[in-house]
Amino acid sequence: xxxxxxxxxxxxxxxxxxxxxxxxxxxxxxxxxxxxxxxxxxxxxxxxxxxxxxxxxxxxxxxxxxxxxxxxxxxxxxxxxxxxxxxxxxxxxxxxxxxxxxxxxxxxxxxxxxxxxxxxxxxxxxxxxxxxxxxxxxxxxxxxxxxxxxxxxxxxxxxxxxxxxxx
Numbered sequence: 001x002x003x004x005x006x007x008x009x010x011x012x013x014x015x016x017x018x019x020x021x022x023x024x025x026x027x028x029x030x031x032x033x034x035x036x037x038x039x040x041x042x043x044x045x046x047x048x049x050x051x052x053x054x055x056x057x058x059x060x061x062x063x064x065x066x067x068x069x070x071x072x073x074x075x076x077x078x079x080x081x082x083x084x085x086x087x088x089x090x091x092x093x094x095x096x097x098x099x100x101x102x103x104x105x106x107x108x109x110x111x112x113x114x115x116x117x118x119x120x121x122x123x124x125x126x127x128x129x130x131x132x133x134x135x136x137x138x139x140x141x142x143x144x145x146x147x148x149x150x151x152x153x154x155x156x157x158x159x160x161x162x163x164x165x166x167x
Contacts, residue, residue, distance in 0.1 A: 015062050015119035016055050022124060042132065044069075046139040049132055060114035066107040066131040068139055072098060072146055079145050080105065082152035087138045093130060096138065105142055107131050 016038045023030040023040045030040035038053045047069030054063045072080045077098060084096040084105060094109030109131060113119055141159035144150040150158065 013118035014055055014057070015113065015124065016053060018119060018121065019053055019124055022121065042128075044132055044136055044139075046136060049135055051128065051131065059112070061110050061112045062119065062127075063108065063110040064127055064131050066135055068105045068107070068135055068142060070105070070139070070142060070146065071103045072105065072142070073103070076146050077103075079152055080142060083138075083141055083145050083155055086152050086156050087134075087141070091134060094134060096134075105138075107134050 014035070016032070016036070019038050019040075020030070020032055023038070026042075028040045028042050030038060032038050036055045036057070040051045040053075041048050042051065043049075049069065050067045052065045052067075054065070055061075056063070081098055084098060088095045094107055096105055096107050098105050109127065111119070111123065111127060138159065141155040144155035144158055145152060148155070
């Protein structure tokens with residue numbers, strides 16, 4: 001069994017090489033601090049999003065962590081964690097967290113790539129688009145909780161209103 005997984009791993013190329021090409025083509029500010037990490041910044045509707053990609057050759061998995069461009073004060077952490085729990089229950093892929101050692105909410109998603117020769121542009125675009133869309137979707141809800149004093153339920157309800165028709 002060990003030989004089979006080693007062979008499958010060896011055929012999976014580092015997707016960060018392709019991500020670096022994509023970042024250059026889109027003219028995103030980015031840095032490649034090591035062979036297994038790439039950090040890029042892209043503009044969103046509510047601010048800039050810092051995308052941190054980590055590649056694990058041993059696991060043949062690519063992880064994306066996307067930080068929301070806002071800070072959560074200590075006294076609002078509990079209600080923001082409640083909000084993130086509600087948000088996570090509505091998502092198909094990925095999840096939000098508020099790390100104990102940081103005050104910025106983060107969206108994380110990991111894609112296993114074992115057994116394929118490498119990530120496609122489409123897969124990477126979907127990964128990035130999914131992360132940014134979830135951050136854009138829940139950013140106002142976090143602001144409602146942090147700055148508006150709303151409860152988690154109120155913030156989710158207000159932020160996720162589906163507008164129908166045109167004004």
